[in-house]
Amino acid sequence: MDKQIIFEDDHIRVIFLKGSSDTLVVSFGDLISRAKGMSINAEKSLIKYQYNVIGIMPKQKTWFPKSSMLAMQQQIQPILQQFKQIVGYGGSMGGYAAIKYSNLLNMQKIVAFVPQYSIDPDVVQDRRYAEFFDASIHQNMQIQPDEVDPAREYIIVYDPYYAEDKEHFLKIQPLLPKMHVIHLPFTGHEALSVLASSELLNDFVEKPFDITYFYRRVREVKKQSKFYYRHVLDALLHRHHHALLKILENNDLQLDERYFDATIKQKLVQQLFKLKQGTEQNLHKLGALPHFVQHAEALTPNVRTAQQQFVVFNLVSLKLESYAADIIAGNHQYLLPLKVQPNTLVELDLNNDRYLLTMNDRGIHKLIPVGEPLPLDQSPLVFKQYADFCSVSYKQLTLCCGAEGLSHFIENNADEQTKLYCC
Known part of the structure; x- marks a missing residue:
């Protein structure tokens, strides 16, 4: 024309x-x-x-x-x-x-x-x-x-x-x-x-x-x-928990992994796990491809938050989160409990191999096989034990676990949400 x-x-x-x-x-x-x-x-x-x-x-x-x-x-x-x-x-x-x-x-x-x-x-x-x-x-x-x-x-x-x-x-x-x-x-x-x-x-x-x-x-x-659906899911997720499942059940979505930003994708994956519907099919529909899958038997979680949930590393979102024990058991292929000992580096057992859990200043986690050199921008997380509680630290920051199961690192290491407990 x-x-x-x-x-x-x-x-x-x-x-x-x-x-x-x-x-x-x-x-x-x-x-x-x-x-x-x-x-x-x-x-x-x-x-x-x-x-x-x-x-x-x-x-x-x-x-x-x-x-x-x-x-x-x-x-x-x-x-x-x-x-x-x-x-x-x-x-x-x-x-x-x-x-x-x-x-x-x-x-x-x-x-x-x-x-x-x-x-x-x-x-x-x-x-x-x-x-x-x-x-x-x-x-x-x-x-x-x-x-x-x-x-x-x-x-x-x-x-x-x-x-x-x-x-x-x-x-x-x-x-x-x-x-x-x-x-x-x-x-x-x-x-x-x-x-x-x-x-x-x-x-x-x-x-x-x-x-x-x-x-x-x-x-x-x-x-x-x-x-x-991106806007609907973000708006409804916390008020109508089952809206996500209905959308996934009624639509043949095959979203690109870049379709959702990291924050929304983490919330969606977390909600699937809480509903015990973190199937491979549902994750693929959301474009949330797992970076790792745990094939070994479920591990017993033993690091508890003040909200009576357990700290795990999410192998889909690559973030530290917290869940109830039954949810972890139902999604053990993607939710990996921390392996900790007092005052040592934080480790993970993944398919019978041991990894250090590290992070950089942008909050990006990596799993580094124990014994291998660290990337220059990554530092290991440290599990610290005090008289009445424990904590996970990155440099001068401390892990803070919220009631919704999401976590982030803050400067204040005396906040109630930074206190962890070993079972």
């Missing part, structure tokens, strides 16, 4: 993609999908349906300054005048622009995902984007009453439980009392990623708004989205 740059300044690059449909889609980029060559936000989906597209791509993190948009509007007016149906589309910074410039670009329908009202720190409490506010180009940048028209059709998609985005929605709402709203709970600021679908984008552009139809389509799309 034919593409050409039809306007450009220091802040935006505007590209016209000629199609064969009767509809013109004005697609706004965001912080991630900024100007790069001739690329346009949601380009593949828009090409699939042969739309004519004006792609307004930000070159900087400047929230489409009004001076640039006014200059652009004068330049592209001949193209705008060719179409009776103009639809604006964008997310976050792009959603803000789609709403703010709906009058300027004469858009009949505007589809905005998690839009901002402003990034001016004097106007909103949200500080996610405050560093990008520039008073010299952002005077009165909030969406103004004379920039929108209730006669136009506005569709906003956002997560009502995500406080930062909800603040912007509540400030936009009085300006557009008749707008259509689609709630997308437990997705945070990732609504556009969760609902990335050519068919759904086409529905938003072409179909008259019917709340029942769109909620059904949104449910269909989000259930196929890996992004959706």
Whole structure:
């Protein structure tokens, strides 16, 4: 399809993609999908349906300054005048622009995902984007009453439980009392990623708004989205423990090992173990591939925390954690009790071989076979015995075991959560 740059300044690059449909889609980029060559936000989906597209791509993190948009509007007016149906589309910074410039670009329908009202720190409490506010180009940048028209059709998609985005929605709402709203709970600021679908984008552009139809389509799309499950699991894990199992049972997930960040992955694996469902299949679905597997018989745990749990080394997450004895027994191939003697280095028995448990300053653990040299950045952990309790130390830091079974190292070695007990 034919593409050409039809306007450009220091802040935006505007590209016209000629199609064969009767509809013109004005697609706004965001912080991630900024100007790069001739690329346009949601380009593949828009090409699939042969739309004519004006792609307004930000070159900087400047929230489409009004001076640039006014200059652009004068330049592209001949193209705008060719179409009776103009639809604006964008997310976050792009959603803000789609709403703010709906009058300027004469858009009949505007589809905005998690839009901002402003990034001016004097106007909103949200500080996610405050560093990008520039008073010299952002005077009165909030969406103004004379920039929108209730006669136009506005569709906003956002997560009502995500406080930062909800603040912007509540400030936009009085300006557009008749707008259509689609709630997308437990997705945070990732609504556009969760609902990335050519068919759904086409529905938003072409179909008259019917709340029942769109909620059904949104449910269909989000259930196929890996992004959706990442946010749902993180939000529900501590309140609805069995939600993880239901998602794993009802979906054939095969996630990449980099899909979850280390913190979320550790919590998910820990929850599986607590539910005694740490099967190889479930771990693979989460992309949580074990680094080691214990094939020998289960070892008896003997280092207890103040919460009456036992300290183990998790061979999946490679972290020190604590669990009840029955959970350790049920997952002994992945949960390895510490082998300790008073005032010595911490060791592990893994498949009848002995390893030193070491750590570096970034909190990364390694198992080093006893007798082999240590890597230069790794130091062994030390098990210390005092008159009334024990502890595990790394340099000047002490292991702190929380009630949820997660642990970290702190400077205070007198904290109750640092006290361990040998059985």
